[in-house]
Amino acid sequence: MKTDWRRRFGREAAIGLEDADRADFECEVLRELIGLHARMLLRLPWVQALLALGVALLAYRSTSWSWLVGWSLLTVGAECGRALYAVRVLRMAPSADPVTIHRVLIGLAAGVGATVGLSAWLFIPNMPLPDRALLVIVLFAMPAAGVSVAVSSPRILAAYSLLIMVPTAVCWAVQYPEQSLVVAGLTTLYWSFIVSVAGDGEQLLRRSVAIRRERDRTLADLQQLNAEVRAAVTRAEASSRARARVLAAASHDLRQPLHALSVYSAVLVANPAAEALPEVAGNIDRLVRNLGGLLHGLLDLSRLSADQYVPELRRISLDRLAAEVCSEFDALAGDKSLRLVRCLGQVRLFDDPVAIARIVRNLLDNAIKYTERGEVVVSTARRDEWAVLEIADTGRGIPPGELTRVFEEFYQLDNPGRDQQHGVGLGLTIVQRLCELIGADIALASESGVGTRVTLRFRTLATGNEPRPVNADADVSGVSGKRIYVVDDEADILEAMRILLQGWGCRVETAASARVADALFSDVGRPDLLIVDLRLAEGEQGLALARRLRGRHGEFPVLVVTGETGLEALAPVRVAGFPLLQKPIVADVLYDAVSRALPSAAMRQRD
Incomplete structure (x- = not known):
């Protein structure tokens, strides 16, 4: 079909189109031409009826009524048939084959032209010269009118006009043999001219379609660019709001312990009683730890946001890594009388152990922190091509409206006063950034008063020898005397x-x-x-x-x-x-x- 379009439309108005786009362009031109032509055909039965009436007025004195009525019914009926097909074409789906439709329209135009040309053979031989000349003028005028009817289709016009002009010219040449060469030459020249005019109309149509396509493409590009700009502005505004929120929260969280440190510094300068020193020292140590945790969290967040963290991939055992992280929290869970349950199926992975350990550590810390009774279950398993780690707790849960907000910087549930004993609110933000960095999926499901389940899925499954456990070479011997x-x-x-x-x-x-x-x-x-x-x-x-x-x-x-x-x-x-x-x-x-x-x-x- 593509080859047929190229053969049918050899001249190209749109320059530089790729093959697929060119075929689509040719198809659109043909559909546009067919639609315009079909709408014109709806009016032609009335025109054909007026033509039949005019021919009858010229020929009724020299031709029997039976021939006139028969020819009139034939030509008007043919035009009505073409109009009915035009109605069908206009109702067809856009997916209909335009090449086939165009061929049918060419055939119908030839048929109607033949019925009009038939009038020359039926009526000219018996007419007087004035009526004969007037009928020839009318018949030769019909192809000129057909230029507008064909609507930029040289093939439709050529088929229609040829079957009118050839019978008329031959009939005149038979009546006047001495004029046959002149008639043949003028007919050929006239037919070539009107077909070329239709060809020019086709080129105008093609340029119009090309301009429309370029306009639509430009509008689509502008809309896409506009959407990208709006998205960029939205991201920038969100980033600005997040930055302002982070700075405000960080300023508050830094100012509070610094104020407390200045107070304890004044206490130390004032030479407090010996029994007060342990309490002051303990409070200073706690404040320093809180400040260190906040600064480390901000540092990690800054590095992750600036893509300064480079994952170091190696073979690890996800279940062993999870077990080692769990062992760090046994004492904390025991202090709250919680059961820290391990359901660790063997899963090997090729990923960044430091990032995964940090993710599990932050999630486990949150689970224990917000669970007052019951248990925290840590499980690992292999599901299809995924390595899955889940942390489920029986804690207070998260309200549905807060599920997305818990990943925001410094956002904490039930801590409007920013009490740093509950952390600084960066843990889940760092978890989300690390998951994005290593390509892990994180899903959060929770129900208020029932508990929370966090599911991590890693794509990088590995097979082979068992990897060494993380920190297997760590030595915790004392440092005294060194x-x-x-x-x-x-x-x-x-x-x-x-x-x-x-x-x-x-x-x-x-x-x-x-x-x-x-x-x-x-x-x-x-x-x-x-x-x-x-x-x-x-x-x-x-x-x-x-x-x-x-x-x-x-x-x-x-x-x-x-x-x-x-x-x-x-x-x-x-x-x-x-x-x-x-x-x-x-x-x-x-x-x-x-x-x-x-x-x-x-x-x-x-x-």
């Missing part, structure tokens, strides 16, 4: 680290610059552990210092601490294989990192 060097250009941090590490029984040396660290290594020797800030004074980088010192003095463990958040700044540390802690660091996290780094660290770390 010699630790701390390098940082902040005097307050050096002093605080010295006091803390000495409190753990460590032998501590501090250095405020790379030059002092070089002298320390030369005078005292290499340490059991070097704790170094990533960015030092005088343009020195802690990572470069650690590498240089290891090159001079041999292997020793290194622990890097930093306040940097950018991926470019942190990536070299991860490449070097050194453990990394981000400030602020609470004491138990530091102790855990130090104890892990000390034993056999030199064999595990590589430059």
Whole structure:
């Protein structure tokens, strides 16, 4: 069919169309032509009746009435048949084949033209010259009128006019043989002219359709662009509102503990009684932990929002990872008399264990936090090609209207006063961002007063040998008696680290610059552990210092601490294989990192 369209419409008005688009264009042109022609045909039975009446008035004196009536019925009937087909065409579905319809219309035009041309053979031979000449004029005028009826279809006009003009010209030439060549030449010229006019009309129609298609395409592009702009504006407004909400909540949550710290600082300056010191120290420790949790949450959220977290994919056992995270919460669940149930089917996975552990940890913390009695069930299973982890609790549940809001930054149910003992409200936001990052699906189902079920689905199933459990190589041996060097250009941090590490029984040396660290290594020797800030004074980088010192003095463990958040700044540390802690660091996290780094660290770390 496509080939037929190209053969039928060799000239192309729309330049640069692809094959599929060109075929669609040809089809649209043909449909437009057929529709216009069909609507014109509805009026023609009346025109044909007037033609029959005019011919009868010219020929009734020289022709029998039976011939006149018979011819009139034939030609008007043929035109009525064409009109009836036009009605059918206009009612056809747009999916109807336009090529077939066009062929039928050409055939019908030829049939009607033949009935009109028949009048020349029936009536001209018996007419007087004036009537004969007038009838020829009328018959030759019919094709000219057919130009508008054919509506830009040269083929329809050619078929219609040829079967009128040829019989008329032949009949005249038979009556006047001496004029036969002139008649033949003029007839051919006239027929060629009106067909070419119809061809020009076809080109105008094609250009009109091409312009309309281009207009529609432009409008569609503009509408799509407008929709994209509106969506971008909506996203920007939502981002702005979210940023304002985050800043407002963060400002509040930072201001409150800082105010409390300033009060406790004033208490310490005022030399409180000895019995008050433990309470003050405990409260300060709690406030520092809250501040650290808030800053870490904001840092994680910033990194995830800026796509600065790069997943590190490896083979893991989802059930073992879940079991290890559950073990961290056994004591917390026991304190609330909750049962922490494990239903862990073996599931192997190729994914980021750090991200998954963080997701499970945040979800499990929420489940225990909002469950007062009953149990929290953690399950893993394989369903088809999915690795599935579910955490279900018998807690207070979430109202239906709040299910989507719980993933907003700083949003917490039943905590309008922003009590930080209930957390800072970033856990589920981080969970959602991590799920988006590693391509995991998260579904939340809850019923108020019954409980909540969170379902995680991971696409990256793995098969093969059993992976090592997460943190299998961790060592939690004590740090007492170990010699630790701390390098940082902040005097307050050096002093605080010295006091803390000495409190753990460590032998501590501090250095405020790379030059002092070089002298320390030369005078005292290499340490059991070097704790170094990533960015030092005088343009020195802690990572470069650690590498240089290891090159001079041999292997020793290194622990890097930093306040940097950018991926470019942190990536070299991860490449070097050194453990990394981000400030602020609470004491138990530091102790855990130090104890892990000390034993056999030199064999595990590589430059």
